[in-house]
Amino acid sequence: xxxxxxxxxxxxxxxxxxxxxxxxxxxxxxxxxxxxxxxxxxxxxxxxxxxxxxxxxxxxxxxxxxxxxxxxxxxxxxxxxxxxxxxxxxxxxxxxxxxxxxxxxxxxxxxxxxxxx
Numbered sequence: 001x002x003x004x005x006x007x008x009x010x011x012x013x014x015x016x017x018x019x020x021x022x023x024x025x026x027x028x029x030x031x032x033x034x035x036x037x038x039x040x041x042x043x044x045x046x047x048x049x050x051x052x053x054x055x056x057x058x059x060x061x062x063x064x065x066x067x068x069x070x071x072x073x074x075x076x077x078x079x080x081x082x083x084x085x086x087x088x089x090x091x092x093x094x095x096x097x098x099x100x101x102x103x104x105x106x107x108x109x110x111x112x113x114x115x116x117x
Contacts (some may be wrong), residue, residue: 021091022089022096023085024110030079039081044071045096056074057075062108
């Protein structure tokens with residue numbers, strides 16, 4: 001194993017949440033303010049994933065006060081406490097960039113996965 005691969009393996013989180021494009025997620029990020037640390041939650045829809053291994057990132061979009069807000073998170077960042085999946089959605093494409101042009105409720109409209117019950 002090369003030195004770079006070994007360092008990358010050490011930096012990766014052992015267990016990450018299973019989510020995909022189209023899912024509604026809550027990302028718990030650790031925010032440091034002076035000496036104190038607190039957890040801030042960013043809730044939205046995953047509109048894309050890219051990269052592999054240590055370089056993997058995902059983009060979360062939400063509507064805040066009528067304005068679309070997107071944030072890109074590294075999957076293996078030490079600043080991410082956890083990722084919770086709220087609802088599982090079905091997406092028929094890898095990137096949901098078309099949500100950027102939509103307004104109102106349709107901007108967050110992704111089909112929920114039908115349960116097999």
